[in-house]
Amino acid sequence: MKKNLRVKTGKMIDETYRISFKFNGRLYYGFKGDTLASALLANNIHLVGRSFKYHRPRGIMTAGSEEPNAIVQLHENSSRTEPNVRATEIEIYEGLEASSQNCWPSVNFDIGGINNFLSPLLPAGFYYKTFMWPASFWEKYEYFIRRSAGLGKSPTKPDPDIYEHRYIHCDVLVIGAGISGVMAAKTAAKKGLKTLLVDEKPNLGGSTIYQNSDHFKINNQNSSSWLEKEINEIKKLENLEIKTRTSVAAFHGYNFLLARENLTDHLPIEQRKGKTRHKLLKIRAKKVINATGSIERPLIFNNNDRPGILLSSAIKKYADYFGVACGEKNIFLTNNDSAYETAISLIQKGINIEAIIDNREEIDSKLVYEVEKNNIKIFKGFTVIDTSGYKRINKVSIKKLSKDGQKVVGSKINLLCDCLGISGGWTPAVHLFTQSGGKLRFREEDQVFIPNTYPLDQISIGACNGDLTLDEILKNAPASLKVFLNLKDIEYENLEILSNTNKSKRNIWLLPSDKVLGKTNSFVDYQNDATAKDIKLALREGFKSIEHVKRYTTTGMGTDQGKLGNMHALGIISETANAKMGELGTTTFRPPYTPLTFGTIVGRNVGEYFDVVRKTPIHDWHLDNNAEFENVGQWKRAWYYPQNNEDMHQAVQRESKAARESVGILDASTLGKIDIQGTDASEFLNRVYTNAWSKLAIGKCRYGLMLNEDGMVYDDGVTTRLSENHYIMTTTTGGAANVMGKLEDYLQTEWPELDVYLTSVTDHFATVSVCGPNSKKIVSEVIPDLDFSDENFPHMSFKNAKIGKINCRVMRISFTGEHSYEINVQANYGKSVWEKCMEAGKDFNITPYGTETMHLLRAEKGFIIVGQDTDATMTPIDLQMDWIVSKKKYDFIGKRSLYRSDTIREDRKQLVGLLTENPNEVLEEGAQIVADINKSPIEMLGHVTSSYYSPNLKKSIALGVVKGGKNMMGQKLIIPMEKKNINVIVADPVFLDKENKRLNA
């Protein structure tokens, strides 16, 4: 029914500023300052969603970030759509569109609601058990479960908003700006400490700021007025930075905290343009003051989840802060004085209260007396045993509690209502404290966990420290601050305090009903539909650890992490298992305290900023010449250069033929380059490579293989001796940083006595590789002063030269098996040298080729690529590269491992060549290799590591690793593919020019 339940302008509501918004497609109005929840309640809407498992109708329960039920989807079908937004936190803005999630087709008629009637069939562990049914069953259920389960929908379009990360360093971080936090921030800042105060709400002052009652006074003023003055004062303090709408998500060691500052979610969408939406604050604080307050506990009784059932403190906030009545016939169920605070607020505003049901028998409390004075019926020693009303509560049934609180006695009384406020006392919000490694202790009197031992420089003050009433806060918080901040005196020491709360509480974790437990729905975790009977079932089925019970019943596993119900779950377990609360332990609260958006987590690291991009000095030329690029680590490498609409295969075939028949040119600048100098450089190379280096003459190059200490191939490359004590080492493109790190490690830690210095010079040089039978003609023209005759400049040698005034290092080395040269120049000359080579090669059809052709050419020669043909399980022997392992050297990294019992096994996977029976059939890289297709299970012998169609050999060639492959030459093996089996013959991995004639051609 449409109604206006706005009672009186709330303290923080601007009634002159009306805002329209849509909920489930219908237009409503609220005021500036409203949350979606308060605006809906003002429109008499409680039903906002359906529960996860049983699809029971659920309403708004709280007024804060602990909300389990009222979670909505914003702006469905737009790029800004966001699931799981708590209606109690989102502030309304013009144009807001929210819809219920987790219900289909609509919140009022939900097909999944049938699960509610099936609930006896959906007990704890239902999903786990379902997975254990035969697979054929699962297929049938999956469709329905997927259709009806799941919380919200993720966006399918790119996020249009901007997110940022920011580091903040401060002396003192105060988390929470309630009365304790405000006092703490003021004290710290006035002491001259750089202080940061954060609060998740849009305003400062916590719940005290709307505590406008004669029962709570500080220095003879209402506590709200007193606090308001304090807040006005701290806003002027220079050392204090205040951040509202900022929620601390994580509290890590060394006082490192993550917080999300929400900057635009409350603004109309058109005002958000160009502004940062969320900032992830990375806070490093010398000292942390937790003033995170407390969360009111619900009560666990039969059918305690109906729309219209709210925490009593939430009803108070809606009335006092937002000026909204949650109902016209209000009833409270409580076990402590809190509900009476709310009742007094409602009485002040003329909101009707039908009755208060108090678990306690005798109560000597000024708050209770005042409520009684207003002729409100109080049922002392009673409890609610059942509720009714499908989409909104309309009735409670109550009975008298037995003396021990375990049963109900006497006759049933029914009371009509449209709203039930519940209060089970308060739970200190110790989530962040425990995240930081803090240990809790259990306080028996009122059954709460409070901070006990602190791992870091931090304290907890106020309600999160277990000081749950105004007088306790004002007595203990200043005293703690004085010690923590090392002060002689503190201004809050002699406050005159009036606090009329009676601290008595009758704690019953699971309130009894007149029905047997199996016939009740007493929800402990609202969001995940875990009930008291689920928890008891889990215990009966043998689960003992609280962490196991939690996972089995999914208690506390929702997006709210069970902020409301975790304590009751513990309580029920302890009662059922006869274990003491303090000894049972608690579940671990994990970051984030409230969910973070992905945008917040990634910040600016999206799109082109996702990762560093490294480009070679010749990159622009590749771009201008239509290159396709491949990512190799962070490098962009030219992959192939398609001409006239060629596809990759066609381009690569053309490039490969050109390199073998005339001349090709490759940008090899990305190869890692390490400059090695020192009198022990040769000795050092001896120790890090498998082959011998001491006899390498100056001006000569050598290929080397580097192992890990476990004998497995780690990297490879050519190293050149530039002078007596000076080498330049090349590494693979991807391995450069790791090789540098590893060599530094050995130098600094194992062999500090060696006189060797390493410098990474990868970015300092550009490398142009010219390859093919005509390569000599090209380089001779580009470097006319150098004698390129085979006598002067043989394969595997090096010369210093000049191109005009540019110094260059020229190596005659080859990764393709062709006669080739590598010209290294200072990086900024790279492009011009490349262009000179192109010019010189014009008449020879010089053809730029990319990494794909390079891979094909080297595969024709059987040259390995570390990381493609090897993984961390291949020794040089496995690669059939025994020739490169020195027998003479006493030691090198990995040598001893080459004859461990495991590495000398004959049946290890070994690198072999593979030729398909049909020469046109090209294998898929990664395909499995088997010998016997009929054996079950089929034994996997290995896999294909490299595979190409070779235009020079006019057939398909492949490399692969095969168990015992070395001794299988000529043997037939099978590559089983999805649609066919491909026959291959094991071959020598060198497919072309075994005699290396082309190197000198």
Add this chain to the structure above:
Amino acid sequence: MFIISCPFCGEREQSEFKAGGEAHIIRPKQPTELSDDEWAEYLFMRKNIKGVQFERWNHTHGCRKWFNVVRDTSNDEIKAVYKMGEKPPTV
């Protein structure tokens, strides 16, 4: 994320460093004379203590120096930092 005091640069964020495993495992001088078991002891066996552990760290995004750290792995408290080759402190 903890803060490590590099013996060469001073206090820096953990993200500037890379962990290098257990400290004071010395590479045998004569590996060829070791049995498979003895070599395996050097190669594979690590203590991985819950509590005070001596470990190697490298200031990868700083001075690139390797050094030793004494860290309580149960709460990440760093008890001492010392250079390679220095005698481990008693903690």
